[in-house]
Amino acid sequence: MRKPESNLLSTLHAREPGETCDSKTEYWHKEHCCLYCQPGTYVLTHCTTPHTLGRCQPCPLGEYAPHNKLEVCRPCTQCRREQVMLSPCWSYVDTECQCQEGYYCATPDCETCQHCSKRCPEGEEILQACNATSNIVCGAPDQGHTSGADSVHLPFLDFGLWILGVFVLIWHCTGGIG
Structure with a gap:
């Protein structure tokens, strides 16, 4: 079974005879390829000449655009009550939230x-x-070990801490590096 040509091309997308878009830097709009706007901006007007940049506009405060053939910016996510903010929203990336x-x-x-x-x-x-x-x-x-509900038992960690303790004891008794 033969795959369509567009699936075979990884970074170039054929649209019309002789017309290709570089998927990393361009997008198809109506009759030709336009360059993506920079992250943090949106497309106000698409390009009219192939392989050029249209008119891009910065995202308003409280909105973002990560990749840009977008005609509007996306609203920033608001972390919910049971979440903490790991990083705030910037014009080019959304808020990152995590459960507290x-x-x-x-x-x-x-x-x-x-x-x-x-x-x-x-x-x-x-x-x-x-x-x-x-x-x-x-x-x-684990057999032979007891652990409370608040602790996690990892045998290799116990051994590693034991070795570290022995090393620190030897180092301390010998006066350290000197």
Whole structure:
């Protein structure tokens, strides 16, 4: 089965005989290719000559445009009550929000942060603490080890801390580097 020519071209898109757009820097509008506006601006008027820039206008305060063949800027996202702002909205990038401590959301386009679970079912322990993108992970307790619901048991971490402690003790007893 033969794929259409437009699927075979990775960075050039054929539109009419002899007319191609560079998908990284241009977009197709009506009869020809126009250069993208810079991020943080939108297309006020499209180009009238192939492979040129139309008229671009800066986004108004409270709006952004990441890539630009957009004819309007997008409104900035407002973080919800159960979220914290990681980075503010700028004219070229939207606000970045994340669930605050005690909440999580497993989807990238998070609509609602969920409360983290506080404990595991009977006979299981917390293997991974709740974080902004996942709830606690529960599992069977390790044999020979006890851990409370608030701790995470990672055997390799215990060993690594033990080695570090021995190193610090030796370094301290020998007077350090000298």
